[in-house]
Amino acid sequence: MPQIQTLARPTTWLEMPRLSEQLGAHVTLAAETFQYTGSFKFRAAYHLARNVPQTKIIAASSGNYGQALAYACQLLDKQAIIVMPQTSAQVKIDAVRAYGARADLIDVHTVSRATRVAQLAAEHPDAYVASAYDDPLVIAGNASLGAELARFTPAFDFILAPIGGGGLSAGIIQGLRAQGNPTPVVGAEPLLGNDAARSLRAGEIVANEREPQTIADGARTLSIGKHNWAILRDGIHSIVETPDEQIAQGVRLLFTYANLKVEPTGALAIGALLTQPETFRRKRVCCVISGGNVDARVYAEILTG
Secondary structure, eight states: OHHHHHHSOOOEEEEOHHHHHHHTSEEEEEEOTTSGGGBTHHHHHHHHHHHOSOSEEEEEOSSHHHHHHHHHHHHTTOEEEEEEETTSOHHHHHHHHHTTOEEEEEOTTTSOHHHHHHHHHHHOTTSEEEOSSSSHHHHHHHHHHHHHHHHOSSOOSEEEEEOSSSHHHHHHHHHHHHTTOOOOEEEEEEGGGOHHHHHHHHTSOOOOSSOOOOSOGGGOOSSOOHHHHHHHHHHOOEEEEEOHHHHHHHHHHHHHHHOOOOOTGGGHHHHHHHHSHHHHTTSEEEEEEOBOOOOHHHHHHHHHO
16 A cells, blocks of 8 residues: 555545535545546556556456556556447546557447456456456555545544445545544445445345446446455445436536536535435535546536536
């Protein structure tokens, strides 16, 4: 973790009195929109790329992890091949290419991300296959954010964080534990891709049948990762299943009251507050705003929708 802490930008803390009044809770934003490549994913990507011996790395990503890994590999003079859905935000595809990586675009209805990654791994046997979330190195990189959250004073009653594959929430929990901080972490998950919530209820990993088409494209995962599940099954407090309508409203609220451009996945924590306000009323809540990479057209549609 020290390696990533010396390179990653510290998270940006924003106290939000007007937003707090709107939501009925004392809200502090931990904004990763100003992190390198525009999301928390740089923490994980750089930590992984620096700590594997391979000089070529293959990964699948909707975009944020892909561009973070592309930039990390550029910094470390390594190569990256990123498998991305054709429906990924164009701003994310462009960023992957701008950082010198290969964007391998697929139709997820024809071939899955995992299948395409396996094909590329067979073509490049010298490469490291990197999960965007299900890897101890990814979790350790994200734990650097958990360590920052643990040191914030006064302490929070809850930390609300987006959850897709589970790499961020597992990392936050790991970072909090390392600092001896018991603050409960609540996952904010799209209702349309609620495999983590269903897994928590079932006591075992339950997968989505197909890639969920939620507005929160960064959380379009088939299932939670095994390494993440080992931490989350006992470590996460609860998961709020958040409708797309509330996620979009979260984007609008952050624009209006925080002057913050946020992608839908990054607004999940605010969407969860809107979905389940009684849980957080009058509590000190930290909302992790995970990223701000969103196409201008999509962003405009959400703001005016």
